Amino acid sequence: MQVLHAIWDGGRLHLWAESSVLPLTVQPRRGRPPKKAKPKTHPFSLSGNVLRELITSIFRDAPSTTVTGTFLLPSTKKGPLPSPWLIRDEDCISVKPESFSAWNIETLAFAPHHALDLLLGLPARAPHGIAFGGTLGFLIEAAIFSLELIAREQFMPEIKGNTAVWKAVISGDDVERVQTLAEAMPPACRAFAPQDDNGSEAAAQSQSQSQPSAPSPRDLIMSFIDSTVDAFVRRSLESTSLLPPRRGRRPAVTPLPQQFLIALSSGDGVLDAPAKSLDAFSDEIGGWLSGLKPSAPDVLFRTCFRLDSPPERSDDLDGDEEGTGNGSGEEGMRKRHVNRDYDVWSVRFFLQATDDPSLLIPAETVWNTRSKTPTFLQRKFENPQEQLLADLGRASRVFPAIEASLEDARPVGFGMSTSQAYAFLRESAPLLEQNGFGVLLPPWWEKPSARIGVKLKVKSQAQEGGIGSGHFNVKSIMSYDWEVAIGDNTLSEEEFAHLAGLKLPLVQVRGEWVELRPEDIDSAINFFEKKERAREITLGEAMRLGLSLGDEGDETGADPQESGRGLPIVGIEAEGWLEEMLSRFSGAGDGGDGNGAKITQITPPKGFNGTLRPYQVKGISWLAYLSGFGFGACLADDMGLGKTVELIAFLLHVREKEAGQEKVLDLDLNIDPTLLICPMSVVGNWQREVERFAPHLRVMIHHGTDRLAGSDFADEVERNDLVISTYSLAHRDEEVLSQVNWQHIVLDEAQNIKNPGAKQTQAIKRLKAGQMIALTGTPVENRLSELWSIMEFLNSGYLGSARSFRTNFAIPIEKYRDKGRAEVLRRIIQPFVLRRMKTDPTIIQDLPEKMELKVYHNLTNEQASLYEAVVDEMLDKIDNSEGIERKGLVLSTLTRLKQICNHPALFLQDGSALPGRSGKLTRTEEMIDEVLAEGDKALIFTQFAGMGAMLRHHLQERFDCEVLFLHGGTSRKQRDEMVRRFQEDGGAPQLFVLSLKAGGFGLNLTAANHVFHFDRWWNPAVENQATDRAFRIGQERNVFVHKFVCIGTLEERIDQMLEDKKELADAIVGAGEAWLTELSTSELKDIFTLSRDAACGGTGDGAGSDL
Template sequence: MSEVVRAGAAGVRVLHGLLRPDGALALWGEDGTAAGHGAAGRGAAPEHPFAVPTAELPAGDDGTATVVLPSTGAGPLASPHLGLPPRRGTPRPRQWRVPVAVVPFLDVDLVAEFEGRAASSVEWLVELCGFAASLVRRGRVLPVVRIEGPRPSARWQPVLSGADAVRRSALLNRMPPACRAERPETGGDPFTVALERLVDGLVRTRLAEAGVTLADYGWLAALTGEPEFDATPALADELAGRLGAWFEQAARGAEVRVCFRLSDPREHEPVMPDEVPLPEDTWRLEFLLQAVDEPSVLVPAAQVWRDRSAPLRRWTSHPQERLLAGLGRAARLYPDLAGALRGVHPGEMLLDTEGAHRFLSHAAVLEEAGYGILLPAWWRRRPSLGLSLEVRGRDPVSQVLRDRAVGLRELVDYRWGLALGGRTLTEDDLADLAKAKVPLVRLRGRWVFLDPERLAAGLAFLKRGGGRMTAGDALRVMRLLPPEELPLPVTDARGEGWLADLLTGRLDQRLEVLDPPDGLVGTLRPYQVRGFSWLAFLDSLGLGACLADDMGLGKTVQLLALLLHHRAGPALLICPLSVLGNWQREAARFAPGLRVRVLHGADREDPAVLAAGADIVLTTYATAVRDADALAAVSWDRVVLDEAQHIKNSGGATARAVRRFPARNRIALTGTPVENRLAELWSILDFANPGLLASAHTFRARFAVPIERYADEDAAARLRQATRPFLLRRTKADHGIAAELPAKRHVRHLCGMTTEQVSLYRAVLDDLLERLAEPGEKWRKGLVLAAMTKLKQACVHPALLLKDNSPLAGRSGKVDRLEEIVDHALGAGESLLCFTQFARFGAMLTPHLAARFGVPVRYLHGGTPRATRDAMVAEFQRADRPGVFVLSLKAGGTGLNLTAANHVVHVDRWWNPATETQASDRAFRIGQRRDVHVHTLVCLGTLEERIDRVLADKGVLAERVVGAGEGWLSSLSTQDLRDLFALTPEAIVD
């Protein structure tokens, strides 16, 4: 699945963090449901229209803040996390009043109280608080006395040197702009104040929790009680000076530090000829001195004691004192060092496996305290423990006979195991684990660390043993089960046969590239040969497939090759009416040996009679729904859906009908497996392999919501893994395909409007705003959508809106521009396709263009009979002279092959880019030998231009905004609709 479409984020909430000018931490939020509905207030700092109330924020002191946010005349811009359409106009900073929760400290648990997602500003504040907590935990604080008011005060202040100073600078540089939203333009940076407040508060909290008081009076008492204390000016100055000198000396920090290097037994090799090798399973912990600003400078303790520490002279003149003092402080954190310090010149420790594990357990604490830690490379990327699933087919014959379709209902034997780093552990490995006394274990010559709780959970799960399940269940367990349903994730699969290869991602290795079948007329391109071979391979296994090649890459000929390759009974092929004739022609052209029958029309035969004498029975989706009972009574070899997006609504009548038809195998053909929502992908793949992706509810919870709403990349990766074996997606940009296609060039034409168009546009808009001002919201959605249709009609031509069949010439900027494009194309001897979503306008445009240019102008719409439609397409494709083909977007936007044209004009905009792309691909497809020019006509200064900007931006935002069509517009506020639909002066051209 190469593309992921995200749905709109209405209802999503976003939590923001704020660093106030006085250093306090505050939280405020935005509500995606309310965004766009509140009116912008008046005054210097009006209330933010869609801020979350204080009662719904995490626990804290209630308050308000005045934040500066980018805004337009309609109000503040919404956070990008909400996925809402951009407001019209140039953003400018403006003050807004928001409810806030002021918190003394911020951690992940507090953020979790909010029902929504946290913005980067909140994540940064959590990181700042974690840094403060780390300083306090490591004792990187000292007392100071400040003389800032009538009475001196005693505070705890962080000591920042070495790595801590670097981390402070990194935090400051990464501060999100949103954290400074309340910062006055002339004010100071609150970062230092906030860090000092956090450290001081945390030290006092820790001392209070431990019941520690430093004295009953004076400045020491102020370090655990009220910060201010009484002292004479002379005493206060002396205290401040002495404590300040102590603090400055500590802040300068050491230029070298003690470093510990642990080597596992494999890394011990005698350096000197007379050196005795260490016993097996003995670890070495070396002591070294390391330059803080150049960590690559390392001097072993043995050289320090022998006065051979020349590399450190630049940093210190007393290396021995630094080494001994550093080891002494480290012994408080890692008590095992005490034994080594009893020696005169401590240089290393020899540890057994249990001792090595104790050091590894303390390594993080030592590193956080500022010591250098060098560990074996495998420790940094130690493998994770998971479950493995072994499957074996119960019928060995099915692994050999390729013509027997075993499918997802085949029973297989399975057995659970444990896997480390994706490799299944053997019985000997498990025995070694059972004997291990500590989580540090040597397996297969490698040292590994195993979390005791995960290991115990995995070993307990193995007691379930094995059993029997279907191949489909094995796939669901491996790919789709939520992690909480198993004690460990499934990280490995093994076994024999196609299922094991499918589980391990090696199925492609079993794919045999086939020769084109006998009876196929024409030459398959290399990628088409591979697609046909892939279809045949899955067909032989009884697995359904979704061939999701881009429009125009030849899905039809690949399927016909499959039908010629293996004829085991009648195939039912369901397609839109617009391409029914195309399938007949393509079958006669590429596979004349196939017996093709058509189930369509008022006097259609019984499906069972047709199937008896046919290789393919062609029918339409509408007929399939009407004849569902009769079609369900036939045993089909294959059921194929062309333009399978017609069943994207899994609960619709079409989807329910086609799922009833029995078949040995099912195939879906579509150029757009996902148009608006991931639920559409589920519906198509569930048709091909029922139950494979679990239920629609489970799919939504596991994939659709995390991907569409929260952009969860892990969920997207799991979905790609789960669907990859059954979904083949190739695009025209893929290597090996792009070289076989001409270029496709997009041109956007900004057209002006005539005075007549402008007057009609304004009349429709004024009527809409007047009716929206009336009380009640009952008919709001219908009013907005109806008005939008009229506004688009006014942009196309006055006669379309007025429905008076008046002449077209000289009354529309779009029609004038269309005539220029047609004139240029015909003058170059090139044909042109003209798409409109208004069938009435197509009927008006056809005679106008025919009279204007004197060339054949054909018109295809939803009411065109099938025979006439087929004749029109055939005539256009083989015409000797250039011509124009006018098509309604819904009737002619899919399935047709119209490569005789290399110009495509979209007269009016359809708000779904995928729909317009499908229409353009009627000309941009295999068989096209010239560059294709796609012309989009947009009225300047109207709603068309503003929505076109959203579509032109494309990417995640446009897809989320467009959603399922035009319905999102009806939820906008009246002010937003006024801004969106408003007419600007540049729209008028006459």
């Protein structure tokens, strides 16, 4: 594993990396120690060449220089301490640093503009085998902030020494953001140590020194922001001249003002002038720009400007609607809007507390006070009159209209025309805010209703059978009409023409002020000129618009059918069943299920062999409701909440609904089957769960080398309700699968189609069915494109093309943390994604404190071959032995078979690779993936210390996270340290592998809410004792216990024996596994022999490998 770190030294970004394969300690130097100690080479940092290859593999070959930097790092006498992100196979206990020591490290140094490109271009999640350290993550956040400042044009020119630079302007909310960044800065960001001329440490060399000297966090973060802003702006202006074209002969010496403008777009920005001239010019520039500089961050109050609308008048657009005699129609409107540009808008001055913006002191009150330190509303103000005057003078440089009011001795505000008020809203108000002033605008200005838009009226077609009869899907075509609207008010062509004729940017319509942009006027005129107003729209587009509008206007980025109108959609009206459906999905009113939808709950199917919890009934009802429309559904409940059970119950409900309760067992019923596609590792689990909960459902397994094809496949499918196959076969057997008219296609572990370009994903999306269903605990693992791929399978086209989704949602949300776009996306996918979490209060009350779940899985072909060979060999030996020898052979056989069920490498003891060879390990990986994604913690028990070591190493490699491992050789000190770290919150390891004998008792591990019994002890008392490490006093969450059972092997048969005689289990297995030695050879053969369904013909990988 390699961990990338970043440090900003004040002028360049340095990247360096730790490696888990290099030694932790420093080789001692030979000979006499030097008189003046020099920094040693960091023992486990990557060399510059290897580091460059690493950066190129995840980004690109960005221009950089290899340099050797000196870093002050927490250390012991043996060497530097590894960072928390570096995962090694050795058992390391937490060690306190003895000092900050200097270490020489080869780094890649990036100039500011290359640094910004690199930090913004790195993937959101580090590739496998690589981790981003805290310093790198921090500087990525700082780079995003720099980019935001640039996008908002929050920068200004300045002279620094003899150089012209661009400097970030930090004002308003940005002051708090800088402070937040400074407080969050990891200490390692300040670890760069300068060296003296002899290469020895210039600071903190003394071992007794506990903290190195370094620039303050705020100074360092501002150095980074200013440098990256300057580099970006300077590079953007390289081909732009800031000077007008000059005629005539150029002077011998370029004047400083011209040099200044040229230098702002040049590479180095150097000014060539005497120091005295530079100082004078710098003061002049500083005075000129003083109006742009915000107040100091520690100022307790600031000047605030409030814009008030003109008093409401009764002569608005709808005038004589009730026949009051005020006039109506064309003439009335013309009279009412004469000279509206002379409506008086007022700007009033206030002092505003910076820590409480609601505290406003009118300018009149300020002028009337005689004290230099008056108290207003229990706040003391220093020299408020001087501050108000100074601020007004500074504000007049960006808002010249203030100047006239300064002619008054005691200015309190001034009036403006409508045109001036619009200019204030559009131009001056943002500038004032950027310069640290408070601005209060009329509440209507930020509302969508303050702008002209289009209202959409969707007409639902008559639907036989009413709502939910299944005749529609998201691609169904519907008709709609458009109307020009302002807020809730629609306008006729005549009304709009008169408003446009006023040539005013702000007009009052029925009591509300609205903005009339020139481009909106042109678009509306073009709209009215179209003869035919009826258009067509898909149901999915209508839903997307209806669900996304809320109070935000059209935020979807959608462009339904010739929407080149250039106007925002400000409303959508529906009728009939469509109106009812949108109302349900928007969650309006009572009766919601916590996912926004008001769904009528169905009665649990009578053929279900078990009890459904309330939240599971809601899930089935939700699936049934969407099924009625043919809408795809993603059931994304947390692991352990029973997605499998809900799907089985739903399929039973569908069968009972179509067949009728009295005919549900009629095998001659012609009901279209369901296709379930899942990872190979859970094929057997699905088969067992259906047999357990819905024995009336007929199941067919399409997998392995002997699977059916052609007409044989089609004939067999007709005799079954559920066909189970794997992801790899979706592509290979696409032609076979596509010949069936499927009622549903269900994807278990649907994240397997997260790559839209993969052949299996494309093949699955080409299959047709009445409804698509996805089951996944992690609808988004790394990127939003994964969610798009799943939604495209469920409801093709609903989220638009992959390209438009990336533009409208993925980039704004992932790269720029756009909360508004995230909320819009949440609203539009809400109807089709049901996610309940174990921490939801409504779910917790439905769950028992401890849930025990069987996890069934298959053997791989390799495991099956080894298993059969051992059984054949050992049964003959057992049959020909007796007494103690026989008992030993039985126990030996038991151990060897359990090792094979765990993993071939455990049995062979050959140190061979682990991936793809064990069904149990593959299923463990899939479940651990969900545990980590949900932020949970897990204990993994095994009775084999060797298996524990393999699990620890493999899971660390697989998930790039630290895995603790407690075994018989662990010292007490190490054990206590592991327990302490696991029980910690935030940053602590999430996985703890324990040898059953060493960790099955005496430990308090309540931080875990998942317990995995990787292999079985078959002694309930021992297993329960291990489970109680998490399920004990102090546990505040529900505990999920997962017991692995290998299908068709001794694991399943012994588990079944214990279930059949549960009341006698304690007596039978009281001595562990010794009771098995008393069974006859015939009985042992029945237990040990491998059944036909034990192996699925796969290699153990998540998608299977069918030949």
